[in-house]
Amino acid sequence: MEFFYSEKNGWNKWLKSIASKKYSSCFVLVDQNTAKHCLPYFKKQVDFPFTLITVAGGEASKNLKTCTVIWEALLKGGADRHSLLIILGGGVLTDMGAFAAATFQRGIQFTVVPTSLMAMTDAAIGGKTGVNFGPIKNQIGTFTQAESLLLDTRFLNTLPLLELHSGFAELLKHGILKGGTYWKQLASLSTPTIPYLEKLLPVSISYKQHIVDADAKESGLRKVLNFGHTIGHAIESLHLAKRKPITHGAAVLQGMWVEIVLSVAHAGLKPEIANQLFEVLERFTKIPTYTEKEISLLLSYLQHDKKNNSGNCQFVLLEAIGKPVFNQVVALDHIAHALRIC
């Protein structure tokens, strides 16, 4: 996967790379939001003809029905195996568009232009494609790497603060996992500003890509990137079922919170370190609290988690900052306990 950075003449290099591949046709996938906020700027940068595909945005549209709309549009536009799909959007669209491309005629090439911080730091890197299946997140998907990624932080200017905070959760996660200077830089931030993010993003991207290169299909090391996500995905499913979706990042922040509680009980994380972590997380999320009914729903979602093995819920826990451990089985009653005492 090739990376192009706008501040390093990225648009030009990206356009040249696309031209050199001699695709038979190009398609640009947007959702209603990026059609409005990002497409006008995108159009000014590109110099080739393309067919536009517009779909509904948001987590609730991340399903096979929307993929069907994409596949139909590709067919109608005469796409063949040598066509290119350019995905201009946030994490929901990059996951779903990548899945649609990966399975259309057994796979066409695609390139990603992420427009949200979440997609820039996480979703668009690493080849995880997918859609939700009923209330269960990313249940149907593939591991398929994009041809390339173009990073332009100017798209962040159009992003609501809520979404900026959402994406920042993944940067915080990378900081906690990587530790050292990177964590210190992040821990000192009270508000993520775009000039600051421009400096942090390349560190996050190269940290993630380094791990993906070592273990693309998540059979070992890559699992550490799921820190905060086992509980986080269950929290997202809970909100999706209630028809009150929250951002992925908000769910991951709460997920990391609960998994830090679990780390103290099950991985020897020192309570004072946990408190340091809570102090930083508290700047970006509320302390999570759950009713007994919610806890029982969360546990049922956890039992369907893709990362389970033989029905056991597996977590990434922290022994220390910068020292994650994966494949940590925690019993359901201990998880319930952690959800109660947050």
Added chain:
Amino acid sequence: MEFFYSEKNGWNKWLKSIASKKYSSCFVLVDQNTAKHCLPYFKKQVDFPFTLITVAGGEASKNLKTCTVIWEALLKGGADRHSLLIILGGGVLTDMGAFAAATFQRGIQFTVVPTSLMAMTDAAIGGKTGVNFGPIKNQIGTFTQAESLLLDTRFLNTLPLLELHSGFAELLKHGILKGGTYWKQLASLSTPTIPYLEKLLPVSISYKQHIVDADAKESGLRKVLNFGHTIGHAIESLHLAKRKPITHGAAVLQGMWVEIVLSVAHAGLKPEIANQLFEVLERFTKIPTYTEKEISLLLSYLQHDKKNNSGNCQFVLLEAIGKPVFNQVVALDHIAHALRIC
């Protein structure tokens, strides 16, 4: 991909191989036909517990809706990333089941027990997974290799003659492409009998696997295996749209016929060799004839073919028996002409 042959203690070795992988759970996918005709024998061979998934059979069921039934059954049965899907069926089921497995939780392992000659010689080998999308064949899919294949020709005893002939089309195709002794053996056959097929199948399987190993994603050499399939798939689409489906093999036999006509006009195949080929094909198919309306529909399906490049229809043509050439562009009016003069 590992191959197990029943006459070489295959069931035992296959069972041992499955046991050694320590899957968290096993699922067996059948359709209504294989549930009735193949499952009783299968059950006698296996020694482990499994959850049965039964779906409708036939080409008309090869779609995302049926995949949804499979995914729901996997979820309900508690499948996780370490589960195994065993597909007991013909080509439709092995294609679709493999796609369902390849995309469930971004891919679970699957093993194939083909029950039709078509699946034994072609569909179950080579990692092409997929479902139809509307009337267009295999439009949505992936390239994903099965973990293993178990070949037991006893399943052929339960197969209607029509299906046996259908599968034999792929053996004939392999013979035409490979040429030499293998073609001579096939050309001398008037009726494929099971003891004879038992001898031919390993040759066909190893010929196909050899080509797939050299070019898994069909960027070059593997394209030769599409001989007869460009026209053949359009013929299948035509029949599917008319709600009078024909077997894949019957379509491929007609497809090879038309593509031999094209080979004489565009690849220098000698007319006397074409006549030798027609003489063999005639034992298993009628001489194809099409109305003008059908020809215009066939041409429209051809324009959606996955193998196209920049809207051009590409064919595998024959310079001689054993000498296929791929990426041969033929203009639509020449294709129409060939369809008229068959």
